Amino acid sequence: MEAATTHTETTTxxxxxxxxxxxxxxxxxxxxxxxxxxGWIDWVTTVDHKKIGIMYMVTAFVFFLVGGVEALLMxxxxxxxxxxxxxxxxxxxxxTMHGTTMIFLFVVPMMxxxxxxxxxxxxxxxxxxxxRLNAWSYWMFLFGGLVFYASVFYAPPEAGWTSYAPLxxxxxxxxxxxxxxxxxxxxxxLSSIFGAINFYVTIANMRAPGMGWGRLPLFVWTLLTFSxxxxxxLPTIAAAVxxxxxxxxxxxxxxxxxxxxxxxxxxxxxxxxxxxEVYIMxxxxxxIISEVLxxxxxxxxxxxxxxxAASVGIAFLSLLVWAHHMFTTPVSTxxxxxxxxSSMIIAVPTGIKVFNWVATLWRxxxxxxxxxxxxxxxxxFFTLGGVSGVILAIFPIDWQLHDTYFVVAHFHYVLxxxxxxxxxAGIYYWFPKITGRMLSEALGKISFWLTFVGFNLTFLIQxxxxxxxxxxxxxxxxxxxxxPIWNLISxxxxxxxxxxxxxxxxxxxxxxxxxxxxxxxxxxxxxxEWFTPSPPPANNFDAVPRIRSVEPMKDIRRAVQRxxxxxxxxREPVKG
Amino acid sequence: xxxxxxxxxxxxxxxxxxxxxxxxxxxxxSADVLSPESGGSPNADLVDTLWWIVFVIALLxxxxxxxxxxxxxxxxxxxxxxVAAQIHGNTRLEIGWTVGAAVIVVALTVVTFIxxxxxxxxxxxxxxxxxxxxxxxxxxxxxxxxxxxRSLTIDVNGQQYIWRYTYPGGVYSYEEMVxxxxxxxxxxxxxxxxxHSWWIPKMxxxxxxxxxxxxYTWLKAPKPGVIYRGQCAELCGRNHADMVARVRVVTxxxxxxxxxxxxxQIQQANRDATAQRQRLQPRGQGREP
Numbered sequence: 001m002e003a004a005t006t007h008t009e010t011t012t013x014x015x016x017x018x019x020x021x022x023x024x025x026x027x028x029x030x031x032x033x034x035x036x037x038x039g040w041i042d043w044v045t046t047v048d049h050k051k052i053g054i055m056y057m058v059t060a061f062v063f064f065l066v067g068g069v070e071a072l073l074m075x076x077x078x079x080x081x082x083x084x085x086x087x088x089x090x091x092x093x094x095x096t097m098h099g100t101t102m103i104f105l106f107v108v109p110m111m112x113x114x115x116x117x118x119x120x121x122x123x124x125x126x127x128x129x130x131x132r133l134n135a136w137s138y139w140m141f142l143f144g145g146l147v148f149y150a151s152v153f154y155a156p157p158e159a160g161w162t163s164y165a166p167l168x169x170x171x172x173x174x175x176x177x178x179x180x181x182x183x184x185x186x187x188x189x190l191s192s193i194f195g196a197i198n199f200y201v202t203i204a205n206m207r208a209p210g211m212g213w214g215r216l217p218l219f220v221w222t223l224l225t226f227s228x229x230x231x232x233x234l235p236t237i238a239a240a241v242x243x244x245x246x247x248x249x250x251x252x253x254x255x256x257x258x259x260x261x262x263x264x265x266x267x268x269x270x271x272x273x274x275x276x277e278v279y280i281m282x283x284x285x286x287x288i289i290s291e292v293l294x295x296x297x298x299x300x301x302x303x304x305x306x307x308x309a310a311s312v313g314i315a316f317l318s319l320l321v322w323a324h325h326m327f328t329t330p331v332s333t334x335x336x337x338x339x340x341x342s343s344m345i346i347a348v349p350t351g352i353k354v355f356n357w358v359a360t361l362w363r364x365x366x367x368x369x370x371x372x373x374x375x376x377x378x379x380x381f382f383t384l385g386g387v388s389g390v391i392l393a394i395f396p397i398d399w400q401l402h403d404t405y406f407v408v409a410h411f412h413y414v415l416x417x418x419x420x421x422x423x424x425a426g427i428y429y430w431f432p433k434i435t436g437r438m439l440s441e442a443l444g445k446i447s448f449w450l451t452f453v454g455f456n457l458t459f460l461i462q463x464x465x466x467x468x469x470x471x472x473x474x475x476x477x478x479x480x481x482x483x484p485i486w487n488l489i490s491x492x493x494x495x496x497x498x499x500x501x502x503x504x505x506x507x508x509x510x511x512x513x514x515x516x517x518x519x520x521x522x523x524x525x526x527x528x529e530w531f532t533p534s535p536p537p538a539n540n541f542d543a544v545p546r547i548r549s550v551e552p553m554k555d556i557r558r559a560v561q562r563x564x565x566x567x568x569x570x571r572e573p574v575k576g
Numbered sequence: 577x578x579x580x581x582x583x584x585x586x587x588x589x590x591x592x593x594x595x596x597x598x599x600x601x602x603x604x605x606s607a608d609v610l611s612p613e614s615g616g617s618p619n620a621d622l623v624d625t626l627w628w629i630v631f632v633i634a635l636l637x638x639x640x641x642x643x644x645x646x647x648x649x650x651x652x653x654x655x656x657x658x659v660a661a662q663i664h665g666n667t668r669l670e671i672g673w674t675v676g677a678a679v680i681v682v683a684l685t686v687v688t689f690i691x692x693x694x695x696x697x698x699x700x701x702x703x704x705x706x707x708x709x710x711x712x713x714x715x716x717x718x719x720x721x722x723x724x725x726r727s728l729t730i731d732v733n734g735q736q737y738i739w740r741y742t743y744p745g746g747v748y749s750y751e752e753m754v755x756x757x758x759x760x761x762x763x764x765x766x767x768x769x770x771x772h773s774w775w776i777p778k779m780x781x782x783x784x785x786x787x788x789x790x791x792y793t794w795l796k797a798p799k800p801g802v803i804y805r806g807q808c809a810e811l812c813g814r815n816h817a818d819m820v821a822r823v824r825v826v827t828x829x830x831x832x833x834x835x836x837x838x839x840x841q842i843q844q845a846n847r848d849a850t851a852q853r854q855r856l857q858p859r860g861q862g863r864e865p
Contacts (some may be wrong), residue, residue, distance in 0.1 A: 088814040160811050167770040257788030303665035328784045330791040344681045351677040363661040365654035383641050387634045394688050396695045399781020400612040400623050403809045467612045469777035471809040474817035
């Protein structure tokens with residue numbers, strides 16, 4: 001049935017409008033039709049980018065819920081002063097698992113999932129350039145996660161997601177948790193590197209006819225920078241964790257100060273990866289916002305070239321800012337000054353993006369559908385996170401705020417109000433394409449308001465907590481000043497936030513079967529993925545239109561309108 | 577539809593008012609709710625001043641962006657008969673806000689570097705008396721120089737999970753550091769096991785204690801009779817949260833008395849230990865240290 005609809009589209013549309021006639025494309029010769037396998041075997045053996053994308057997203061979302069539970073347990077412990085609910089050993093394990101899960105097992109793979117599903121559709125390709133490599137990337141990610149979580153059954157890692165040496169060395173944490181963490185970094189790292197190469201090659205070679213670099217959807221631009229950053233940054237962390245592994249088990253002393261090694265070296269290597277990683281997580285989010293805002297403001301994106309160029313600028317600068325995580329280590333003033341400046345300069349391209357997004361709304365007609373709610377939430381609170389980031393870049397101020405709850409608040413504004421809001425916007429925006437059904441708007445808005453209120457309750461007050469002297473990663477605090485009441489507010493907020501996320505999870509599960517049918521283009525969107533039916537057939541497109549702008553679907557809708565008007569006029573000539 | 581719209585707007589307004597009210601309440605509850613701690617040392621006070629300058633600029637930018645965003649959301653809602661203007665961009669505007677953002681960044685940098693010397697470089701000790709403190713300053717090439725030459729250097733050593741302070745002359749104490757008021761104290765921060773971070777919020781920024789490295793900071797407490805509290809700020813293991821630090825500020829006389837009594841205590845303890853060893857050794861149960 002799906003094939004039939006595509007068929008009629010491709011035969012009738014070009015016949016009424018010459019502009020839509022497709023250019024001959026290379027034929028794919030099929031030597032045999034793969035046997036359709038039953039149920040789960042089909043999923044396990046698939047090399048279809050759409051199925052792999054769905055597996056990525058579902059797995060990442062499950063890890064998101066697990067990481068969320070870990071966060072709630074920590075907030076529960078901190079809900080009261082001198083609480084004894086969770087002992088220090090388990091608390092350190094929780095904070096390590098939470099950070100590692102959210103970064104390596106949720107945000108990055110979630111973005112990779114969106115990329116996997118949407119990238120070929122947005123550029124009019126049949127699949128990714130290397131479908132088998134793509135499947136391999138997914139399985140590496142899943143097994144990385146499983147290896148890491150297996151440590152729950154013996155001894156989870158306790159050194160934080162940063163695993164600073166020498167705390168992470170064998171002398172201080174001899175159990176296998178750190179090793180599980182190392183293997184997680186290796187496996188998910190390989191997964192991401194191969195995924196990134198796949199994205200890059202696909203974008204460079206498989207775009208629809210007419211889709212030059214200036215007509216690439218902005219989400220695809222951010223996937224391109226995401227891929228380049230992954231390829232540049234991940235080998236560093238792979239090398240670093242290998243050195244840590246040999247330090248732990250094979251008698252080397254790369255990070256052991258008593259044998260001439262340097263704990264500072266670990267910090268440099270870690271953050272040389274760690275800071276680009278932050279932009280790896282947020283750049284595709286920027287892309288989602290750049291897709292959602294123009295669709296629901298019914299206006300082209302303001303300053304397409306500036307927004308695309310800003311992505312590239314951010315990616316470049318993100319490789320030059322790593323030591324702003326190390327302002328309190330013994331480094332010279334020249335180093336402090338350099339990294340302060342580079343970190344502040346990155347606010348310029350980020351600011352350009354924010355200004356262009358706001359300008360996209362100007363004189364538009366804003367339709368407040370759920371994806372737009374989350375996109376606007378992103379815009380407001382990501383800006384707050386960006387501004388507190390500039391404050392932290394000023395190193396004398398950072399000396400006070402470093403490693404406190406102020407920093408916790410800052411990066412949660414960037415990663416939860418930023419990346420998670422963008423991911424939720426993406427889920428509500430693309431769910432109809434992926435499943436052919438709409439998510440409930442009512443539940444979506446409830447979820448938005450719960451996450452909005454919960455998030456700000458949790459994290460706004462943490463700025464003050466940090467400035468009042470509460471360091472991060474402590475399992476208890478004394479009953480002095482406002483610490484207890486502020487922590488309690490934060491804990492209550494975190495549970496509201498958790499309920500908000502669960503509402504979306506419920507909405508997704510419910511709507512897969514019961515949602516309203518969506519049709520190919522429910523939002524009247526701009527990009528090519530909406531040209532094909534929802535959900536798209538295995539071959540994505542029977543024919544790909546020639547691309548003439550950044551908004552091919554808008555062009556097609558206009559052409560179809562014009563054509564039907566002409567047809568009508570032919571049938572019943574205007575009475576004169 | 578218009579009624580629903582009004583309800584929603586009313587809700588947003590109430591919500592915004594609640595948020596503002598909460599903020600105002602919090603601000604009233606504690607003066608330091610919107611800025612870092614200060615008052616225990618001139619560098620902390622200067623960081624606080626720098627914070628306020630930066631914070632006001634940041635707040636202006638933030639309210640500007642958020643205000644515009646809210647205005648646009650309300651003003652450009654889809655309504656019957658309204659058509660979106662198909663604008664693709666404006667080069668002048670792009671250049672304008674790029675330059676604008678850059679100017680703010682430059683301004684913040686200039687302010688920071690004007691204030692940096694006062695935060696980073698130790699001040700001259702107050703009082704002006706030439707009376708020597710217990711022990712002269714130990715000279716080191718990379719150690720920050722204190723103008724006037726009258727100062728105190730204390731070694732801060734982080735270890736799981738306690739701070740050890742070594743005063744000039746080898747006297748030491750744990751957890752609580754005793755410093756004379758109005759005297760510049762240079763802290764040499766080291767660690768003997770994992771990474772720690774020295775931080776007394778009211779006495780200035782934190783400095784990491786990394787094994788194999790020496791880090792420096794300084795403080796100058798304004799008046800005696802105060803105890804400033806802080807704790808380790810870098811995850812250092814399971815009892816990281818319990819690795820607390822105190823700085824007790826005393827007069828110079830009290831400081832000298834403290835050093836003298838500490839020295840006596842340590843000597844007494846050493847004598848006791850030696851005596852104990854000698855008592856135990858003939859029985860063959862003691863071990864040479």
